[in-house]
Amino acid sequence: xxxxxxxAPPPGPAPAPQAAAAPAGPALPPCGPDEVxxxxxxxxxxxxxxxxxxxxxxxxxxxxxxxCYHPGLSVAGxxxxxxxxxxxxxxxxxxxxxxxAQGMVVKTTTPRVGTTRAAMMEFLLINHPLDCPIxxxxxxxxxxxxxxxxxxxxxxxxxxxxxxxxxxxxGERIVFDGExxxxxxxxxxxxxxxxxxxxxxxxxxxxxxxxxxxxxxxxDNAYSxxxxxxxxxxxxxxxxxxxxxxxxxxxxVPSICTGCARGCNVDLATYDHKVHRITPRQNADVNGWWMCxxxxxxxxxxxxxxxxxxAAGAGAGSAGTAAGDALDQAAAILxxxxxxxxxxxxxxxxxxxxxxxxxxxxxxxxxxxxxxxxAVPPHDEGADDALxxxxxxxPNARGAALVGxxxxxxxxxxxxxxxxxxxRVKALLVIGEDPAGDGWLPASALQNLxxxxxxxxxxxxxxxxxxxxxxxxxxxxxxxxxxNCTGRAQRTRAAVRPQAAADxxxxxxxxxxxxxxxASSWTSAAQVFEEAARTYPAFAxxxxxxxxxxxxxxxxx
Amino acid sequence: xxxxxxxxxxIHRERSETIDVYLxxxxxxxxxxxxxxxxxxxxxxxxxxxxxxxxGGAGFPAGMKWSFLPKTKDKPRYxxxxxxxxxxGTFKDRLLIEKDxxxxxxxxxxxxxxxxxxxxxxxxxxxxxxxxxxxxxxxxEAYQKGFLGKNILGSGYDLDVxxxxxxxxxxxxxxxxLLESLEGKRGLPRLKPPFPAVxxxxxxxxxxxxxxxxxxxxxxxxxxxxxxxxxGRPKNTxxxxxxxSGHVRKPGVYEAPLGIPLLELLNDRxxxxxxxxxxxxxxxxxxxxxxxxxxxxxxxxxxFDSLAAAGTSLGSAGGMVMDSSxxxxxxxxxxxxxxxxxxxxxxxPCREGTGxxxxxxxxxxxxxxxxxxxxxxxxxxxxxxxxxxxxxxEAVAWxxxxxxxxxxxxxxxxxxxxxxxxxxxxxx
Numbered sequence: 004x005x006x007x008x009x010x011a012p013p014p015g016p017a018p019a020p021q022a023a024a025a026p027a028g029p030a031l032p033p034c035g036p037d038e039v040x041x042x043x044x045x046x047x048x049x050x051x052x053x054x055x056x057x058x059x060x061x062x063x064x065x066x067x068x069x070x071c072y073h074p075g076l077s078v079a080g081x082x083x084x085x086x087x088x089x090x091x092x093x094x095x096x097x098x099x100x101x102x103x104a105q106g107m108v109v110k111t112t113t114p115r116v117g118t119t120r121a122a123m124m125e126f127l128l129i130n131h132p133l134d135c136p137i138x139x140x141x142x143x144x145x146x147x148x149x150x151x152x153x154x155x156x157x158x159x160x161x162x163x164x165x166x167x168x169x170x171x172x173x174g175e176r177i178v179f180d181g182e183x184x185x186x187x188x189x190x191x192x193x194x195x196x197x198x199x200x201x202x203x204x205x206x207x208x209x210x211x212x213x214x215x216x217x218x219x220x221x222x223d224n225a226y227s228x229x230x231x232x233x234x235x236x237x238x239x240x241x242x243x244x245x246x247x248x249x250x251x252x253x254x255x256v257p258s259i260c261t262g263c264a265r266g267c268n269v270d271l272a273t274y275d276h277k278v279h280r281i282t283p284r285q286n287a288d289v290n291g292w293w294m295c296x297x298x299x300x301x302x303x304x305x306x307x308x309x310x311x312x313x314a315a316g317a318g319a320g321s322a323g324t325a326a327g328d329a330l331d332q333a334a335a336i337l338x339x340x341x342x343x344x345x346x347x348x349x350x351x352x353x354x355x356x357x358x359x360x361x362x363x364x365x366x367x368x369x370x371x372x373x374x375x376x377x378a379v380p381p382h383d384e385g386a387d388d389a390l391x392x393x394x395x396x397x398p399n400a401r402g403a404a405l406v407g408x409x410x411x412x413x414x415x416x417x418x419x420x421x422x423x424x425x426x427r428v429k430a431l432l433v434i435g436e437d438p439a440g441d442g443w444l445p446a447s448a449l450q451n452l453x454x455x456x457x458x459x460x461x462x463x464x465x466x467x468x469x470x471x472x473x474x475x476x477x478x479x480x481x482x483x484x485x486x487n488c489t490g491r492a493q494r495t496r497a498a499v500r501p502q503a504a505a506d507x508x509x510x511x512x513x514x515x516x517x518x519x520x521x522a523s524s525w526t527s528a529a530q531v532f533e534e535a536a537r538t539y540p541a542f543a544x545x546x547x548x549x550x551x552x553x554x555x556x557x558x559x560x
Numbered sequence: 561x562x563x564x565x566x567x568x569x570x571i572h573r574e575r576s577e578t579i580d581v582y583l584x585x586x587x588x589x590x591x592x593x594x595x596x597x598x599x600x601x602x603x604x605x606x607x608x609x610x611x612x613x614x615x616g617g618a619g620f621p622a623g624m625k626w627s628f629l630p631k632t633k634d635k636p637r638y639x640x641x642x643x644x645x646x647x648x649g650t651f652k653d654r655l656l657i658e659k660d661x662x663x664x665x666x667x668x669x670x671x672x673x674x675x676x677x678x679x680x681x682x683x684x685x686x687x688x689x690x691x692x693x694x695x696x697x698x699x700x701e702a703y704q705k706g707f708l709g710k711n712i713l714g715s716g717y718d719l720d721v722x723x724x725x726x727x728x729x730x731x732x733x734x735x736x737x738l739l740e741s742l743e744g745k746r747g748l749p750r751l752k753p754p755f756p757a758v759x760x761x762x763x764x765x766x767x768x769x770x771x772x773x774x775x776x777x778x779x780x781x782x783x784x785x786x787x788x789x790x791x792g793r794p795k796n797t798x799x800x801x802x803x804x805s806g807h808v809r810k811p812g813v814y815e816a817p818l819g820i821p822l823l824e825l826l827n828d829r830x831x832x833x834x835x836x837x838x839x840x841x842x843x844x845x846x847x848x849x850x851x852x853x854x855x856x857x858x859x860x861x862x863x864f865d866s867l868a869a870a871g872t873s874l875g876s877a878g879g880m881v882m883d884s885s886x887x888x889x890x891x892x893x894x895x896x897x898x899x900x901x902x903x904x905x906x907x908x909p910c911r912e913g914t915g916x917x918x919x920x921x922x923x924x925x926x927x928x929x930x931x932x933x934x935x936x937x938x939x940x941x942x943x944x945x946x947x948x949x950x951x952x953x954e955a956v957a958w959x960x961x962x963x964x965x966x967x968x969x970x971x972x973x974x975x976x977x978x979x980x981x982x983x984x985x986x987x988x
Contacts, residue, residue, distance in 0.1 A: 162916070208901070
């Protein structure tokens with residue numbers, strides 16, 4: 004094929020048009036040595052060197068439509084939707100691959116740009132099935148969005164569309180529709196550049212070009228769900244979410260994932276008091292744009308797990324025990340053990356999965372009850388990976404240490420189990436942990452206990468063995484602050500109503516504490532956190548409001 | 561004065577592809593001369609002064625391209641020879657590769673010396689089985705005689721040449737897709753900038769030259785830039801291989817100075833039209849990607865600038881001659897099918913537009929066209945052109961746009977008659 008573009012520009016960065024030659028218009032503002040100034044639609048803007056035109060425009064609030072460009076991936080330049088006019092360049096240039104240069108004059112609203120965007124929309128849609136009514140992406144689809152904004156509303160295409168396989172299970176959790184695909188290759192680049200797992204590629208040519216997996220290599224990496232998030236159309240869908248809800252009914256509640264010590268920022272998509280999916284929310288300091296597939300299921304135990312439905316106490320009937328009675332009983336049996344065997348015979352197990360609020364409430368209550376011995380068991384699994392997943396599966400190990408419980412340690416848990424086995428410890432308050440189910444406290448040792456009180460969201464093996472069990476809220480039902488592995492304090496939020504009788508752990512502990520003489524009167528997690536911020540120097544000056552949606556490093560980090 | 565044959569000087573000789581025949585007729589003299597005392601810089605300047613323009617299609621001055629290499633030498637430099645000759649109507653490089661491989665090889669060695677590279681890749685079209693074999697053999701002979709390898713002719717200059725065979729994709733003739741393919745990847749054109757001279761093969765500075773371009777270099781090295789520039793026309797210098805195919809009595813490859821009139825090439829060299837009773841209808845002077853010239857505008861000179869002025873391009877000089885029996889809708893459909901098949905599928909306008917052209921043209925050719933279809937073709941072509949990653953967009957938009965524009969009434973005829981006036985012979 005002959006190259007019809009003889010005037011090959013000189014190598015190296017494209018020559019910057021001279022600022023002096025810029026036409027009449029606003030003067031370019033001065034800029035630093037690492038910056039360039041340019042005009043976009045007649046408005047001056049200063050950006051860092053190396054910024055592309057698309058990002059520079061975004062800085063002015065000017066949207067340059069695009070499909071294939073993603074700030075977390077390399078530039079592919081294949082969708083051609085971001086073509087803009089740049090003075091002194093005869094052809095339109097793609098905003099994603101054009102680096103802003105000093106004095107550059109960019110125009111994104113000319114008739115030529117408009118005609119070209121409409122043309123690209125027409126091209127993208129001629130072979131698209133237009134099956135929006137049954138497409139999960141509908142409502143958050145860039146084809147729909149740009150079609151409305153830049154398309155012509157009708158097609159001149161009257162011929163047969165190219166057909167591809169639909170509903171291809173290209174991975175354990177992902178379904179691919181070849182006809183909806185616009186070949187932007189975001190998913191291919193994600194698997195090459197972010198996970199390095201390279202399951203995907205483009206096969207065949209021309210109109211028959213299509214995304215496919217390599218033989219025997221399904222799209223099953225630990226981060227595969229991100230390909231669904233970044234797919235600008237409905238080609239990749241997340242199996243658990245298929246046909247579950249129309250996205251315009253969903254309300255995104257900003258939260259964080261509590262699946263490991265990373266604390267990826269997420270959105271909890273809720274509708275009808277149910278979390279339907281979890282997607283990553285951008286936070287450059289934590290997770291970038293991504294999250295792992297494991298984290299996308301953080302809401303499932305609360306929905307599908309065996310919940311503790313009501314407070315239960317000794318001698319209670321099938322109707323359960325009134326919460327107040329259960330709390331009275333809990334306090335009574337813990338106190339009885341203490342008076343019978345001495346203060347040292349009562350211990351607690353506190354979870355590093357609890358929020359700062361819960362942990363602070365635990366400290367307050369344990370102090371009032373005179374319980375000094377506390378174990379915080381670790382939950383390690385596998386190893387840290389190169390991207391986000393941490394071996395430490397507790398979301399608040401750093402927080403537990405900062406609140407004064409020390410870091411989770413298997414040794415203290417094992418020592419406690421030993422003392423229970425030998426009868427040195429006779430009473431146990433377990434908050435958010437399952438020593439029996441996790442296997443570090445055998446059933447034989449459990450039988451030695453005279454008193455076992457459990458606060459948990461789930462009907463765990465330990466809760467089953469308890470004299471008193473108090474139901475707490477699960478993920479997505481309450482809010483709180485967690486400190487991730489890099490020492491960043493971040494908030495989870497309540498997205499759905501708590502299950503009938505469940506209360507936040509801090510509220511249960513407030514009530515239990517009162518029975519030991521504590522005088523806490525918090526009525527919200529925010530209030531608990533304010534008290535915690537006054538108590539522990541790491542959180543000094545912090546409030547829920549100040550932490551906002553992206554959190555902040557704790558003091559000393 | 562009879563024209564001295566240069567590029568085709570040896571092709572009719574018995575066993576012209578062997579090094580013995582090549583040496584017997586002055587082969588590798590240019591290399592000896594250069595290695596005896598010409599600096600790389602001097603050779604590069606000589607090629608620059610000769611105004612040799614690339615013979616692959618773009619016609620970019622070769623010496624200037626070479627001078628775009630960064631001055632720093634922290635990375636290896638590569639020469640990639642583009643022998644992926646796939647443009648419909650073009651078969652000139654094949655002739656050189658099969659019949660005079662040592663002329664090409666001598667050009668490669670000289671070019672490598674001029675740009676100070678020590679590894680050259682010969683990327684040859686997958687279907688060129690014979691060419692690949694012949695060239696491998698030529699390389700082996702050159703190693704044996706000391707024209708390749710370490711310390712060539714005692715000069716201290718080292719060069720290795722490797723043959724890499726393509727897998728049968730037209731797009732790999734596009735220089736950056738060629739680099740991708742050579743790196744073992746899918747042949748998708750790269751975004752430019754960066755240009756290959758800066759970031760090319762394996763991220764290193766790379767020069768990509770066409771086979772015929774390089775075959776000129778031994779002559780420039782031996783006889784000088786001034787002599788070379790005296791051939792042809794100003795800014796369009798040197799000898800050129802012209803392919804002629806289609807309705808012509810003697811189709812083939814013809815050597816002539818740049819600027820030979822199209823009609824002289826057709827009538828005096830190629831024996832005129834195939835059928836005396838079927839006059840010339842149209843000619844594509846530059847390979848299938850270039851705009852078509854109706855017979856009334858075929859009185860043109862065959863060089864880069866003259867054809868640009870005539871609204872088309874010399875391209876790869878793959879001239880295609882069509883007589884009055886040719887259905888332009890059918891001819892364009894045939895071409896469109898080729899482009900739809902060869903589009904790499906990477907960027908939107910080309911991937912979607914090429915298939916659309918085929919469907920519309922097939923309808924027109926089979927009598928199912930709509931009155932708005934010819935305008936649709938022109939409009940879609942306009943929206944492909946200039947908006948793609950690589951020149952493939954133009955390569956399909958130019959023929960589509962120009963065939964419809966130049967032969968509009970014929971397209972309309974297909975619509976009104978609801979049939980091909982030529983009997984739809986070309987529809988498969």
